[in-house]
Amino acid sequence: MTPLRRIAQATEIMKPEDITTMQKLSIDDLEKITQKVRKRTLLSEGAGRAKVTVHMGTCGIAAGAGKVLTALEDAFKKNDVKGVILTTSGCAGMCCREPMITVELKGEAPVHYVGLSEENALQIFAEHVLEGKLVEEFALGVGHERFLGESVRVGAAAARSEEAEDVPDLLDVGFFGHQTLVALKNRGMIDPEEIDEYIARGGYRALAKALTQMTPEDIVNQVTISGLRGRGGGGFPTGRKWASAAKATGRPKYIICNADEGDPGAYMDRSIIESDPHSVIEGMLLSGLGVGSIEGYVYIRAEYPLATSILRTAIRQAREYGLLGDNIFGTDFCFDLFIKQGAGAFVCGESSALRASIEGLPGEPTSKYDHATDKGLWEKPTVLNNVETFANVPIIIDKGGEWYASMGTETSKGTKVFSLVGNINNTGLIEVEMGTTLREIIYDIGGGIPNGKKFKAVQTGGPSGGCIPAEKLDMPVDFEQLKEAGSIMGSGGMIVMDEGTCVVNVAKYFIEFCNDESCGKCISCRDGSAALLNILERICDGKGQEEDIELMKDLCGTITDASLCGLGTSLANPVLSTLMYFGDEYIAHIRDKKCPAKICKPLFQYKVITDNCKKCGLCFTNCPSDAIIWKKKEVAEIIQEKCVKCGICVEVCKFGAVE
Amino acid sequence: MIKFTLDGKEFEVTKGTTILEVARGAGIKIPTLCYHEEMSPYGSCRLCLVEVIKRGWPSIQPACLYPAQEGIEVMTDSERVRKNRKILLELYLARSPDSEAIRELAREYGVRDTRFKLKETSNCILCGLCVRACEEISGRRAISFAHRGSKRAIQTPFGELAELCVGCKACAYVCPTRAIEIEEAD
Known part of the structure; x- marks a missing residue:
């Protein structure tokens, strides 16, 4: 029995009979599958006269994509339509406008519809799919996103129906037009649960190329040339990591993919797995081939049930094709992949805690003075990379490291996926070239701040990152620039805050998060964050003292210096960066007992402006805590003791009489 | 053999020897709470931190x-070390205000009072010496850490009477x- 089968049997992940029934693929089969799939899915190849894709990422499903899909399925059955394909894909990126569907008619460019209810979807089915008339009301754009740096415009009239004239090209829609898809190259285009569709879009070609035309050194070299740096937050050069693991003498070697994404507001990894799981698997295979490993793990958080299930399906399908397992493509390369689910601890995204968790130990970081590439999982050489890092690898091997390095800035090459959330019009998953400015990301792609409010700050890098203020908006985003601004790249969460955000409150939120997620080993992190939280709570309650600022700085210094792992050493960043850029707001809380953003409830009162009050009583009727006294033809009055500061009176008053 | 400097003096030790072992051997005092020479080091109390300069880069290490x-240069009593140690002792005082051992240690390093407040106080500093003693000395595993963050505690399995405990x-x-x-x- 080969070692791989022994592992499979021991872990009971694959049953022995599953292994014997595998139909192994040869490299030539990739082309055959591609032809078959193209005939089945591409309208231009005669697959049918129309194609409807429902985008079913977790975001889409939450917004009701499941209902839209069911409604469409029923309509398909009822109308007994022929020659129309109904299919699903992962998230199409614009999470704020879900549910989204894409409709393509033969000979025409695809039309992207957003913000649909079941009725809207049925209307589109009746008018666009059956009668060929575009429904302008819900159409966001026509055409394609920018893939791998190439823009394909839908220019010619032939490719656009008449009704489409008023609907912009997708590349002219700000949200899509400023993006360049590399890691997300298949988003919205393939069914993530169909390996054939990945193959038909060039999938597993990089692996075939690497196995037939490249040595393991070539693979590592190309990754080095590409300048790819770890996308999980550290930014360590991937090529250098792989080269050390390749050189390491220990056996066996392990490849681990870190999908324990836990930063508040970050969902890059989840989306990549949900829309294109095979790109991650292929990236891991290439890493295994490059460094000489036969076994990999994907450490994924249990809170991602859809991503886990999609990944499980993808691994099963890859095994069935012999793309995972022994003698891949008939060569002597063997590699298999296993899923390890996290149990809900944020700290398990930290490399040593993650390894401990896979080994079956408590997820607690340990001091390691050896490199993981020498002594990692079970003290063996280990490559640990993030989902997005692996997803970039196949295209690097396919198109060459230099192609990848042609994008980005001097020190940060390629593209980066960000999740754009918070007070922003276009919430969603974006991929931009490194060096794109924050202004471009927030205004051109994100569509600016809702409700005409002003931009205040953006938190990058999750709880370990920092708040970047408006004066830095023209800063190009790359690893070095963000660090210089007192933040970090992190895994790519971007939380946008408007003028109504209190930065002290934001800092308090992140410290509370870290205090909760600290493993509790080091006193500096465990009790340090608790003490810091205590000071911040005091300030937000209006009980802060002038010396609290110095005290926080002292404490932050020690939390950073004395803690063991990345969580502890970076947890003070939100406080330090807000102190640096918004120090006056802390002073306002402490000295003037005022919260300028009116968020910290103990620091402000609602008052009725007597001159403006029209004595209508709207505030009185709407107050949930009976804190307003009002009689007909009398000015309303707020009883401060009863007021819960919900702000409803301000919202309902038509005359601006409550402040 | 490995050559390095500790508080300005040259030392030559075998590979794998820790800074604390070298310092104790040389009579240099480094405070610890979670360390016991009969058990494996854990690194949770952070009091033994020293400043290490490696290839020109300074860092704080346990x-x-x-x-x-x-070739590294180690300082057990640099300004940065002293400052961090004092803050840590203030945190210890906030955590265990009633512990005589903590108060004495704090006094020894010039810390008389704490500026920090914690919601809950306890004499247990979660150093984990008891957990390691149970496992490594007595060969039992009757207690271990439970929960995380501020809720972390030493517990028997599921908080029940531990059958493994031999007293x-x-x-x-x-x-x-x-x-x-x-x-x-009884």
Whole structure:
């Protein structure tokens, strides 16, 4: 029995009979599958006269994509339509406008519809799919996103129906037009649960190329040339990591993919797995081939049930094709992949805690003075990379490291996926070239701040990152620039805050998060964050003292210096960066007992402006805590003791009489 | 053999020797709470931190875990070390205001009072010496860490009477803050 089968049997992940029934693929089969799939899915190849894709990422499903899909399925059955394909894909990126569907008619460019209810979807089915008339009301754009740096415009009239004239090209829609898809190259285009569709879009070609035309050194070299740096937050050069693991003498070697994404507001990894799981698997295979490993793990958080299930399906399908397992493509390369689910601890995204968790130990970081590439999982050489890092690898091997390095800035090459959330019009998953400015990301792609409010700050890098203020908006985003601004790249969460955000409150939120997620080993992190939280709570309650600022700085210094792992050493960043850029707001809380953003409830009162009050009583009727006294033809009055500061009176008053 | 400097003096030690071992051997005092020479080092109390300059880059490291490395310069009492140690002792005072051992240690390093407040206080500083004594000395695993963050605690499995406990009292013996009480059962 080969070692791989022994592992499979021991872990009971694959049953022995599953292994014997595998139909192994040869490299030539990739082309055959591609032809078959193209005939089945591409309208231009005669697959049918129309194609409807429902985008079913977790975001889409939450917004009701499941209902839209069911409604469409029923309509398909009822109308007994022929020659129309109904299919699903992962998230199409614009999470704020879900549910989204894409409709393509033969000979025409695809039309992207957003913000649909079941009725809207049925209307589109009746008018666009059956009668060929575009429904302008819900159409966001026509055409394609920018893939791998190439823009394909839908220019010619032939490719656009008449009704489409008023609907912009997708590349002219700000949200899509400023993006360049590399890691997300298949988003919205393939069914993530169909390996054939990945193959038909060039999938597993990089692996075939690497196995037939490249040595393991070539693979590592190309990754080095590409300048790819770890996308999980550290930014360590991937090529250098792989080269050390390749050189390491220990056996066996392990490849681990870190999908324990836990930063508040970050969902890059989840989306990549949900829309294109095979790109991650292929990236891991290439890493295994490059460094000489036969076994990999994907450490994924249990809170991602859809991503886990999609990944499980993808691994099963890859095994069935012999793309995972022994003698891949008939060569002597063997590699298999296993899923390890996290149990809900944020700290398990930290490399040593993650390894401990896979080994079956408590997820607690340990001091390691050896490199993981020498002594990692079970003290063996280990490559640990993030989902997005692996997803970039196949295209690097396919198109060459230099192609990848042609994008980005001097020190940060390629593209980066960000999740754009918070007070922003276009919430969603974006991929931009490194060096794109924050202004471009927030205004051109994100569509600016809702409700005409002003931009205040953006938190990058999750709880370990920092708040970047408006004066830095023209800063190009790359690893070095963000660090210089007192933040970090992190895994790519971007939380946008408007003028109504209190930065002290934001800092308090992140410290509370870290205090909760600290493993509790080091006193500096465990009790340090608790003490810091205590000071911040005091300030937000209006009980802060002038010396609290110095005290926080002292404490932050020690939390950073004395803690063991990345969580502890970076947890003070939100406080330090807000102190640096918004120090006056802390002073306002402490000295003037005022919260300028009116968020910290103990620091402000609602008052009725007597001159403006029209004595209508709207505030009185709407107050949930009976804190307003009002009689007909009398000015309303707020009883401060009863007021819960919900702000409803301000919202309902038509005359601006409550402040 | 590995050559390095510790507080300005040259030392030559075998590979794998920690800074704390070298310092103790040389009579240099480094405070610790979670360290016991009969048990494996854990690195949770952070009091043994020292400043290490490696290839020109200074960093703060726990002496109980950090192995001596060729050419490094270690300072056990630099300004940065002293400042961090004082803040840590203030945190300890906030956590265990009633512990005589903590108060004495704090006094020794010039810390008389704490500026920090914690919601809950306890004599247990979660150093984990009891957990290691139970496992490594008594060969049992009757207690371990439970929960995380501020809720972290030392517990028997599921908080019930531990069948594995043989009543050897090793845990209470090694506890630096006398946070474990032994009750004689009938």
